[in-house]
Structure formats: structure tokens, C-alpha cells
Amino acid sequence: MSDVVMPQMGESIAEGTIVRWIKKxxxxxxxxxxxxxxxxxxxxxxxxxxxxxxxxxVRAQEGETVPVNSVVAVIGEAVAAVATAxxxxxxASPAAPAAAPAPAPVSTPTLAVTPAPVATVATAVVPVExxxxxxxELSGDQLRxxxxxxxxxxxxxxxxxxxxMIPGTGLGGRVTKQDILAHIGKEPATGGAAAPAAPLSAKAxxxxxxFKPGDNVQVVPMSVMRKKIAEHMxxxxxxSAHVYSVFEVDYTRIAKIREAKKAEYExxxxxxxxxxxxxxxxxxxxxxxxxxxxxxxGDTIVxxxxxxxxxxxxxxxxxxxxxxxxAGEKNxxxxxxxxxxxxxRARAKQLKPEEVQGGTFTITNPxxxxxxxxxxxxxxxxxxxxxxxxxxxxxxxxxxxIAIRTRGYLSLGYDHRIIDGAVADEYMSHVxxxxxxxxxxxV
Numbered sequence: 001m002s003d004v005v006m007p008q009m010g011e012s013i014a015e016g017t018i019v020r021w022i023k024k025x026x027x028x029x030x031x032x033x034x035x036x037x038x039x040x041x042x043x044x045x046x047x048x049x050x051x052x053x054x055x056x057x058v059r060a061q062e063g064e065t066v067p068v069n070s071v072v073a074v075i076g077e078a079v080a081a082v083a084t085a086x087x088x089x090x091x092a093s094p095a096a097p098a099a100a101p102a103p104a105p106v107s108t109p110t111l112a113v114t115p116a117p118v119a120t121v122a123t124a125v126v127p128v129e130x131x132x133x134x135x136x137e138l139s140g141d142q143l144r145x146x147x148x149x150x151x152x153x154x155x156x157x158x159x160x161x162x163x164x165m166i167p168g169t170g171l172g173g174r175v176t177k178q179d180i181l182a183h184i185g186k187e188p189a190t191g192g193a194a195a196p197a198a199p200l201s202a203k204a205x206x207x208x209x210x211f212k213p214g215d216n217v218q219v220v221p222m223s224v225m226r227k228k229i230a231e232h233m234x235x236x237x238x239x240s241a242h243v244y245s246v247f248e249v250d251y252t253r254i255a256k257i258r259e260a261k262k263a264e265y266e267x268x269x270x271x272x273x274x275x276x277x278x279x280x281x282x283x284x285x286x287x288x289x290x291x292x293x294x295x296x297x298g299d300t301i302v303x304x305x306x307x308x309x310x311x312x313x314x315x316x317x318x319x320x321x322x323x324x325x326x327a328g329e330k331n332x333x334x335x336x337x338x339x340x341x342x343x344x345r346a347r348a349k350q351l352k353p354e355e356v357q358g359g360t361f362t363i364t365n366p367x368x369x370x371x372x373x374x375x376x377x378x379x380x381x382x383x384x385x386x387x388x389x390x391x392x393x394x395x396x397x398x399x400x401x402i403a404i405r406t407r408g409y410l411s412l413g414y415d416h417r418i419i420d421g422a423v424a425d426e427y428m429s430h431v432x433x434x435x436x437x438x439x440x441x442x443v
Contacts, residue, residue, distance in 0.1 A: 001076030008068040039224035225318040241416040285430035310359035373409035383415040
């Protein structure tokens with residue numbers, strides 16, 4: 001038999017939500033055949049089976065959020081299913097003789113046995129008040145909160161907070177990171193009840209209703225991916241000191257090269273787009289200004305030796321950022337082929353876990369929808385993100401004469417903790433110069 005685990009779909013991802021089981025218990029599945037679909041803040045993806053066999057057991061139901069690397073299913077041979085029932089019975093049999101001599105009514109051993117597992121679970125998760133082991137059973141909502149992510153339980157433990165007392169806003173009543181941080185903001189670090197007169201912190205600002213009873217509205221729950229994106233974006237704004245630079249770029253030379261070479265690329269099954277040139281220019285600039293390809297770790301700067309380029313892809317159900325690994329080693333054709341492949345498989349939910357991990361710099365293209373430029377939020381733990389504005393023909397002054405040129409804006413969002421404005425502008429100047437003076441021999 002082999003265990004099927006929840007994959008880690010990104011370095012900052014601690015959990016995933018089962019959206020749909022493609023196979024049911026008893027179904028035969030081949031190795032690498034889609035088994036179930038998950039959702040995180042980075043990707044909605046179909047997860048392939050790690051081995052061939054029969055799906056014997058499903059341990060995480062649809063809609064359930066579980067930590068990465070936890071077992072969600074078991075695959076084996078059909079005969080193993082027959083042995084499952086006797087095995088479970090054998091495990092339960094040693095407890096039977098101990099219960100037999102007890103003449104007490106059924107209700108008595110139930111009360112005697114219940115406190116032990118409840119106290120054990122609560123102690124393993126967070127410190128609790130003595131009343132938690134008084135014999136009262138936890139409610140369904142409290143049990144769901146106990147299943148919150150390891151990060152949430154760690155934060156609760158560090159602040160001596162009883163996680164079952166926090167109203168969860170996550171799926172199924174789970175306590176999210178924002179819930180625990182908001183709760184800590186209202187309480188002293190030692191736990192205990194907050195003083196009734198204590199002012200609310202910014203993290204615990206009162207909820208303002210989005211509509212009044214009787215308003216003509218439609219209320220639709222957020223998808224799992226949308227919830228995760230929201231959490232990640234708020235976390236990034238709290239982490240990085242966001243600053244932006246905007247440059248205008250003349251793409252006229254690029255447009256001519258693209259027109260001359262696109263048929264040749266199409267014969268090789270690849271589309272030559274403006275994004276192809278932008279990726280190459282971004283990679284070359286990262287080599288010239290390496291701090292833009294770094295991360296912050298406490299009070300140290302981690303310079304990444306490899307350039308792993310994330311490209312944001314808009315989907316009908318959210319946004320995903322597949323990563324081109326070792327982009328610094330690829331030429332224009334290889335970069336074009338890589339992004340075309342990743343984007344098509346992202347839309348088909350066929351990306352592998354490692355294909356959305358390890359990004360060191362991201363490019364997003366709001367200009368495809370007509371935006372002049374965007375102010376994107378940095379994807380943690382990266383320190384910069386480049387936004388591509390709409391590329392179009394505009395009137396420009398060239399050598400004191402009016403001319404029609406193909407132009408567009410590029411923006412760079414960067415973390416001012418380690419990147420100063422002069423460094424950011426040096427990076428963008430390098431990108432601009434590469435695009436406006438692109439070498440045709442590199443195509």
C-alpha cells in the first residue's frame with residue numbers, strides 16, 4: 001500500500017483544501033492519473049496518483065482543509081480492502097476485556113473515558129484552562145477549530161490562547177491566521193480575557209456590514225483560492241514596505257523584430273509575444289542588479305543564485321503564478337516555449353506542485369486587459385514584482401518631430417526594506433534599455 005499526501009504547492013503554503021475527489025473508494029487508478037483536485041492561494045490543481053492500484057481509503061473529505069504532507073488517502077490492491085475490517089477489529093479487541101468486568105451503567109464509562117482524549121488533544125494543540133478537562137465534550141465548531149493549520153496552532157501556543165474560544169472565519173469554522181492575529185491583538189500576550197474597555201487594534205477593527213437587510217444583493221461565498229489569495233495579499237502588505245517606480249518604454253524596435261520572426265517561431269509551435277521579450281529583458285536585468293532577485297530573512301539578505309521567473313496567469317476562477325525554473329539559462333525561444341506550456345497547463349489544472357514553487361521574481365500583465373499600468377503586490381518571500389501596462393501606438397516626439405511609436409508603461413513594485421529607489425530605477429533602466437535596443441541576433 002502507498003499513502004497519498006497533501007502536496008506543498010508553494011514554499012509559503014502550509015495547507016490545502018480538497019475541492020473534489022476525481023476517483024472514489026474502490027476505483028482503480030493508474031500511476032500519474034488525476035486522483036483529486038485541491039485549491040490553495042497559488043493554484044487550483046489536479047493531483048496525480050503516486051502509484052497504481054485501488055483507492056482503498058479516503059481520509060480527507062471534499063471541502064476539508066488539511067496540512068501539507070498529511071495523508072489524505074491510501075492506495076493498494078483490492079485484497080487489502082478485505083483485510084481492513086479484521087485489522088480494525090483486532091486493534092479494538094484488547095480494550096474489550098477491560099470493559100467487560102465493569103458492572104456500571106453504560107453512561108458511567110462514557111463519562112469516565114471522554115475527558116482523557118479531549119484533554120490530550122487540547123494539550124497537544126494549545127494550552128487550555130483547567131475547565132477544558134472537566135468532562136464536558138467539545139462542540140462540533142470547537143473540534144473544527146482544533147483542526148486549524150499548524151501555523152495557527154503554533155501562534156496560539158506561543159500566546160497561551162485557547163483556540164476553541166476563537167470564532168473561525170475559515171472553511172467549516174476553522175481559525176485562520178488572520179483570526180488568531182486579530183484575537184491576539186485584543187488580548188494580552190499571556191492569554192486570559194481582554195479587558196472590556198481595551199481599545200480595538202487595527203487588526204481587530206469592527207466589522208462593517210457590506211449591506212443592510214432588504215438590500216437587493218446576491219451573496220456568494222468566496223472560493224478557496226480567492227480566500228487564500230486574500231490572506232496572502234494582506235500578509236504581503238503587512239510584511240513588505242511597498243514602493244513603486246513607473247517607466248515608459250518604446251517597443252517600436254521589438255514590434256518590428258516580432259513581426260519579422262513570429263512566423264518562424266510558429267513553425268516551431270511557439271508564439272513570439274511581447275511577453276517573450278519582457279521575460280528576457282527582466283532576466284538580464286536581474287543578473288545586473290542581483291538584489292532584486294533576493295529575499296529578506298530576519299536581518300539578513302538572501303541572494304538567489306538561480307533566477308526562477310514567475311509569470312502571473314489570469315484564470316476564470318482566480319490567478320496563478322507558474323514558475324520558469326533557471327530562466328537565466330534560457331534563450332528567447334526557450335523562454336517563449338516554457339511560458340506557453342505552463343500557461344496552457346495552468347488553465348487545464350495540470351500543473352505539478354514544483355511548477356508553482358521557488359519563484360524569485362514575478363511579472364504580471366494587467367495591460368492585456370487595457371490597463372495603462374498596475375501597482376501589483378509583491379509575492380512573498382520575493383522582494384519585487386514587475387507590472388506590464390497596455391502596449392499600443394502613441395504619438396511621441398522623436399528628434400523634435402512628431403512620430404507614431406509603439407509604447408507602454410512598466411511598473412516595478414519593490415520592498416523598500418532592502419531596495420532603495422535608486423537601485424529600483426537602475427533595474428528598470430536596464431530593462432528599458434534592453435527592450436529599446438534589443439539585439440535581433442538574440443531572437
